Amino acid sequence: MGEKITMxxxxxxxxxxTPIIPFIIGDGIxxxxxxxxxxxxxxxxxxxxxxERAIEWKEVLAGEKAFNxxxxxxxxxxxxxxxxxLVGIKGPLTTPIGGGIRSLNVAxxxxxxxxxxxxxxxxxxxxxSPVKRPQDVNMVxxxxxxEDIYAGIEFAAGTSESKQLQHYxxxxxxxxxxxxxxxxxxxxxxxxxxxxxxxxxxxxxxxTHKLPSVTIVHKGNIMKYTEGAFKNxxxxxxxxxxxxxxxxxxxxxxxxxxxxQEVANTEQKEAELxxxxxxxxxxxxxxxxxxxxxxxxxxxxxxxxxxxxxxxDALAAMVGGIGIAPGANINYKTGHAIFEATHGTAPRFANTxxxxxxxxxxxxxxxxxxxxxxxxxxxxxxxxxxxxxxxxVTIDFYNLMENATLLKTSEFADKIIAKL
Numbered sequence: 001m002g003e004k005i006t007m008x009x010x011x012x013x014x015x016x017x018t019p020i021i022p023f024i025i026g027d028g029i030x031x032x033x034x035x036x037x038x039x040x041x042x043x044x045x046x047x048x049x050x051x052e053r054a055i056e057w058k059e060v061l062a063g064e065k066a067f068n069x070x071x072x073x074x075x076x077x078x079x080x081x082x083x084x085x086l087v088g089i090k091g092p093l094t095t096p097i098g099g100g101i102r103s104l105n106v107a108x109x110x111x112x113x114x115x116x117x118x119x120x121x122x123x124x125x126x127x128x129s130p131v132k133r134p135q136d137v138n139m140v141x142x143x144x145x146x147e148d149i150y151a152g153i154e155f156a157a158g159t160s161e162s163k164q165l166q167h168y169x170x171x172x173x174x175x176x177x178x179x180x181x182x183x184x185x186x187x188x189x190x191x192x193x194x195x196x197x198x199x200x201x202x203x204x205x206x207x208t209h210k211l212p213s214v215t216i217v218h219k220g221n222i223m224k225y226t227e228g229a230f231k232n233x234x235x236x237x238x239x240x241x242x243x244x245x246x247x248x249x250x251x252x253x254x255x256x257x258x259x260x261q262e263v264a265n266t267e268q269k270e271a272e273l274x275x276x277x278x279x280x281x282x283x284x285x286x287x288x289x290x291x292x293x294x295x296x297x298x299x300x301x302x303x304x305x306x307x308x309x310x311x312x313d314a315l316a317a318m319v320g321g322i323g324i325a326p327g328a329n330i331n332y333k334t335g336h337a338i339f340e341a342t343h344g345t346a347p348r349f350a351n352t353x354x355x356x357x358x359x360x361x362x363x364x365x366x367x368x369x370x371x372x373x374x375x376x377x378x379x380x381x382x383x384x385x386x387x388x389x390x391x392x393v394t395i396d397f398y399n400l401m402e403n404a405t406l407l408k409t410s411e412f413a414d415k416i417i418a419k420l
Contacts, residue, residue: 002056005086005371007335013086015371017053022081026091027063028345033357034091036413040380041364043417048376058085062104063093074104079111082338089339089367091360094347105329105340106152109145112336114329115194116201117143117305119312119342120366126389127320128400134319136295140211141315142202143308144230145329147189150305154186190226190304192233199234201332202302203242206277214238214246216281217303217311230304231281238279247276288314316342323355323396326362328370337370339363353408356394358384361416383419387412 003016025034038057045053060078067073073096082088093104108114119141123134131137155162162185169175199216206214216235220228238246282290284307290297291314303311316325327342341360349355361384368377388397391404392415398406407415 002058004084005335007086011333013335013371015373018056019087019371020056020058020085021367022058022060022078022085022088024060024062024078024088024090024093025065026341026345027065027094028092028347028350029352029355030063030091030093030341030345032351032353032409033341033355033360036357036409037360037364039413040361040383040416040420041368041376044376044380044383044420045368045373047420048373048379053373060088062090062108067096074107079108082108082112082336086335087337087339087367087370089360089364090341092341092343092345094345106150108338109329112329112331112338113146113334114331114336114338115144115146115197116328116330116332117141117145117308117312118328118330118366119143119308119315120326121312121315121319123319124324124385124388126385126391126401127324128397129318129320131292131318133295137291137315137318139291139295139298139315140205140209140300141308141312142198142205142300142302143312144194144198144302144304146305147191147194148226148305149186149188150309151187151189153189154184157182157184188223188226190230192229195230195233196237197333199237199302200241201330202300203238203246203277203279204332206300207242207245211277211299213278213280213298214300214302215287215298216279217284217287217301217307218281219284219307220281221283227304234302235279235281242277245277246279248279284311287311291315291318312342321396322359324358324362326359326366328363328366330370337367339367339370353410354395355409356396357409357412361413379420380416383416386419387415390415 002018002020005019006014008014025031041055045055060081061069062074062078066075095103122138123129155165158181162183165185166179166183202214216231218227218231220231235248238248313322316322322343325342328337328339330337340363343359346355361380365377365380391401392407393401393404394407394409394412398404
C-alpha cells in the first residue's frame, strides 16, 4: 500500500518505502517514451532493493488527454494532486492554441512556486556530438523559474494596455525612448527574494555534491538594476550565508589588499581557495563562448530565466541533443518537485514507438536521486550509458552513428533493463 512523501520540519523529505508518485503521461510521443521509461524505473528499484522498495504510480491528467477527457487542459484535480504528493514526473505537453493557458509547464511551475529549473548536462560515451570534446561538459544549471521576462507581464502592440503603459513610462517616469503605435511592451521582473533563493539553492547543491564552483551568469553590464542586481544579491548570499564554504574573487582580492600583498598568480589563488567553493560571475554572451572554449571551468551555473533557457539548450546540443537532456522544476523549501522530459511532443511521431526515451529516463534518475534512492539512480545511468556505448540506439542516434543497431523505443528500454 503506497504512502505519501512528506516534508519534515528539518527541511528533509520523508520518503516511505512505497511512495505514491503522480505522473502525467504526456502528449504526442509521451505515451511511447513513458511506457518505456517506467519499466526501467520499476525494474531498477526492484533489483537494487530486492522488493523492499517500490513506487506506486498515480496517473493525473494534463494536456490533450486531459482536454479530451475533462474539457480542461490542466484540471484542478491535477494541481491538487501534485500539491498533496509533493513529487511527480511528466512527459511533454502540448501548449494550447488560441488562448487559454499560455503554457501548461509555466502554469504548473507558477502554481507550485517551482522556482528552480534544474538542468544537469553531461556527456555519455558514444553519444554523437557536434563538438570535439563533449566529455569536458559536466555542468548543472540552476535557472530561475518564476521571474524575468517569462513572468508573462506583456501587452500586445496597439492595445489600450500597451498604450497606457507607454504613456506612463514617457510622461511619469521620463523614459528616454521613442515608442510608435505598433509597439508591444513587456516587463522584466527580478526580485531580491527570487534571486537569493535561486543562488542559495545552487550553492547548497555545490556543497552537497562537493563541486568546485558556482558561476553567476548575467547581463548586468547592460541591465544593471535587474540582471546586475541578480549578480550582486547572489554574491551577497555567498558572502553572508556561506562564508564557511565559499570564496569569491572579490573576497580574495580584498583579503590580499588588506594584507598589503599583490594579487598572486593562479596557482597561489588555488592554494588559497583550497577546500572552498569558488563563487564567480560571467557575462551571458561571453559564457556562451566559454562553454565551447573552456567548459571544464564551470560546474554549477546560476542564472535568470531567459538566459537559462538559451544556455540549457546550447549545452544539451553539445552533449547529444535535447532528446537526452533531463530536467526538474523544484521548490526546495516546500519539497515540491516535478521532473520532466525537456523536449517537445513531436506529434507526427506519436504511437510510432521510435523516439528516444532517454530524456524522461534521466529525469526519472534525477527524481530517484531527489528521493535519496541513489543506488537505483546510479544503476540506471550505468545501464543506459552501456546501452549507448554498445551502439544499440533509437533512430536519432542511429542516424549519426556508424555500425549501430536500430531499436524501437520499447526495445531500447529492454536493452537497459537487461543491463541493470
